[in-house]
Amino acid sequence: MSEQAEMSEQGKVTWIGKPVPRREDRPLTAGAGRYMADIEMPGMLYMVVLRSPQAHAKIVSIDTDAARAMPGVHAVYTAADLPEELKPFPVIWRPPVLKDDSIAALASDRVRNVGEEVAVVVADTQQIAEDARELIRVKYERLPANVDPIKALEPDSPRIRDEWDDNVAALFPFRNGDVDAAFAEAAHVVDGHFKINRHAAMPMETRGVVASWDALTETLTFWSMSQAASLLRTELAKSLDLPDNAIRVMTPNVGGAFGAKWDRYAEDLLACVATRRLGRPVKWMEDRREHFQSTVHAREQIQDWEMALDEDGRILGVRGRAVADLGSCVPSSGIGTQWVTGNTIPNQYKFENYSADIIAVLTNKARAGSYRGFGGPESNFPMERLMDKAAKELGVDPAELRFRNQIQPEDMPYPTATGMAVYDTGDYPGALRRALEMVGYEKLREEQPKLREQGIYRGLGIGCYVHCTGFGPSAMLGMINYDTSGYEGARIRIDPGGKVTVYTGMIPLGQGTETSLAQIAADSFGIDMDDVRVVWGDTSQTPYTGFGSGGSRSNLAMTAVMNAAEQLKAKMIRIAAHTLEASPDDVEFADGHLSVRGVPDSGLTMPEVARIAYLAHSLPEGEEPMLQTQQVFDPPGFGWAYGCHVGVVDVDIQTGMMDWKRYVIVDDCGPMVNPLIVRGQIEGGVAQGIGGALLEEMVYDEAGQPMTSSFMDYLMPTFHDVPDYEIDHLVSPSPHIRGGFKGMGESGVMAPAAVVANAIVDALAPFGIEVDELPITPNVLWRKLRDAGAFEDGRSAASVG
Amino acid sequence: MKPAQFALDTPQSASEALALLSDHGDSAKVIAGGQSLVPMLNFRLVTPERLIDINGLEDLAYIRENDGVLAIGAMTRQQEIEASPVIAAAAPLLAEATREIAHPSIRNRGTVGGSLLHNDPSAEYPVTLLCLGAEVEVASVRGNRTIPVSDLILPWFSTTLEPDELLLEIRVPVAGESTSQAFEELARRKGDFALAAVAVALTFGASGAIEKAAIAGTAGRCAQRLTEAERALTGEVPTDSVVGAVAAAAETEIQPVGDIHADEDYRRHLVALMTRRALAKAIGDRAGSKED
């Protein structure tokens, strides 16, 4: 038996709740992983993409002759070469307010962002393909580019889509209560103009595909690192005019995705078209520069919010608008992320009056899609900044203001001010209280003035957050016009030897899926984890999943596994009862053992029952042979995870650089299946949040040229840039999910931007500086300090000690 | 992200390398540690027809001290400079600056010669070697010549090295008894190229006044000697107000260039601040060593 197993009081083996190291870690860290780049097949050809160097331009002509003539080149395709075969991918999340748009595989007459696909070359080797690509001559006629989403709203700004009468893809209104009345009676109003920077998921592994057409069976095998394999299969089928069952989507090991691999991409289609035309496997691997330019970016929003409060600092209402920059076309997720932003503005707070206009606009930048947090960090930042602004305005401590406004445990289930979300469970003040206690809030507050006298500018920043998990009830997805389903299935097969195989539609992207599902299955049967195998990544074997991995949905897969195990246990009990000549009601299933109640030695083992089930020599009347089942779980509601972070920073006012002192996290994702995985997910999420707040930004110049196309310029946080995390948990089970588990994959990334900003503003309180724009760079802080007169004669460090 | 096709030569001696450079100099590139050149090849920012790989020239990797001159072979890896006791004694500034270059794996491959010749405006070696008054010996089939670093480096990644020339050696005057050196930089993250960097080498007179001051700084364009700052310090006892005046001079004469990480004003300010901090360190070290 594996080391981590533990016997509970009942003598039963329990895996759930144990910090079991991920079973995938050892092979992956030992180099046994098989990633997309590792897939090589006989006769394989290599595809490269020619991308637009222009942000916005007419394509006057494309000359591919020299490239086609190069030895080793099998094909060069432009849009003109594939008039029939390139049906664009539709957008998945299409509320009625969203204008029609789709993701075209190749630009035909016009390019709309640097990096847009213009042509592909397919050749014997990657090198030949890249050399031939250099020989393609495209003549462009430059058009004025839109890079600023606010300017793109102006009526005379350059139009991205000729078919539209402006650049607005959608305006989604949230309206609840009487917000104007709330502001009319307010004792205090605070407001802010917020900028959330364009940045992106940066998985260690870039995108890639291998497509292989089998002319004999007329089937397509498609290796993809898509987070949504079943959905992709359906969409490929539509675009390629094939039945779903002619396409098998396989997923190798995936080196991170974080949402960026959820979108549909042009290269998926192009590789399929190439393999079908050429009859040979075709591989495309994105390089990092392409990744910077054409894998989805995220988060960019310019927001204006106002908050009304009464004399005691109770929130009366919030109103405002968020303008989101979608880039050059509507992503697969439509305006999903932006909708989530609007829907999570109320955060942990009790108020009823809310009005928000969520405006999504096209510009000549890379498409913006999903990234861990999916709209959540974009609402958390302004809301938590407003809380601190309100605290300052009222002259109360920011923690105290939050306590006054938090939804209480007894208020649950709580319908929020958006009118579209209902929180299930949670102790919001409890999480804040615990975080303050851990960090030693009062003591730090006492020390602060003394430190300032010594020239140490120390600040404390609080960030409370909510995280909508287990995305989501299918009917709810239908209501919000999400053109796919939210359920998760699990198949379990117990083989004739009695060992368990779990088939899941989830795709392991680093979130420990194999381990946590094995823990669940092992506990369901009371067996060793090593006796459970988890199979994933092959649509020909694994259950259909309309949504795929993302949306913090592991808890749905876990419930499906529990339900499937339940079914098989019932069947094994019936078979054992028949064999033991007892009533099924008298047969107990414990620790992988079936016995008649009161006669523990009488029983059968799981392998014995499995053998009986497979032999089928003597089964109960009407019982089907074999042991296999599939269960599908569609959640009745969302599980809302939540928590609180408190950060402590020192700011060097001479340089504007900040230094982490502490970072405290209290998270509640319900009962934890694997605390080690939870910890890893939180730490990774916080690191990404910190990166987005301090370092990462996709910068474009005025002509729409990307200034950040490598890790030289796009700065990711490294080990040196993140604090030591101090983590604790509260446990509020979700009533919607068996076991009460909530999702937790995105919790960590919600609050860090607010924490960092609040801490810096607090540190620099003597200068009265506000920080509402991300990223917060040392240059920006220094400028603010200078403008606030922080340096005696306002000039330079030369005069300051 | 693959380089365009190139031929590869692997000479085993300097004379072999020089012959190759003489034949192909205009269309060839020397490759040393590859830490700057390989990324440029992969981005196809440079597309040389041949690469002349000088990693076989093992006798170009050395650190020697002779008659008050520290001689460093062009192929000496940055890591060796960081670890060398000879460097620590003869040019502590160089050792200190090396620790700010990237990360260990890059310093294991990257050479001092490659870094100097790549002459990234934000790199540590050009500014440090300029401050130390170093010179280099270069060779071609036409003969050898010696170039002061001040004449070697030009703005924007350029140098006065001819296409057929090979860098052989860097020579640095050994730090005297009464000198004190310090390096200060600011980078966004640990190991990043500097937004601004300042190197100082001070020679103290018996009175406590500074006899000789060498100050070099860089802020995005090119390493430059800060001569006004040097003048403000030379002959002075480094009081707070003198240091303030030196920093103010540095701030005025530095030629910063802004980019997405830092604008010109900020870099100018940082040069003043780094000057202040480097001077404080050098003066403090000096005071410390006198007390011992």
Ligand SMILES: Cc1cc2nc3c(=O)[nH]c(=O)nc-3n(C[C@H](O)[C@H](O)[C@H](O)COP(=O)(O)OP(=O)(O)OC[C@H]3O[C@@H](n4cnc5c(N)ncnc54)[C@H](O)[C@@H]3O)c2cc1C
């Ligand atoms: C991630 C990363 C981070 C980095 N961070 C820093 C940093 O913070 N600070 C810093 O200073 N540097 C940094 N570097 C650059 C690093 O220091 C390089 O090693 C150095 O700039 C080049 O040295 P090299 O030996 O690798 O030269 P190469 O890359 O091989 O060559 C560089 C140039 O010098 C020429 N050359 C090299 N040797 C000779 C010779 N003997 N004669 C004639 N020409 C020659 C080459 O032709 C080429 O033009 C970083 C590099 C990386 C990859």
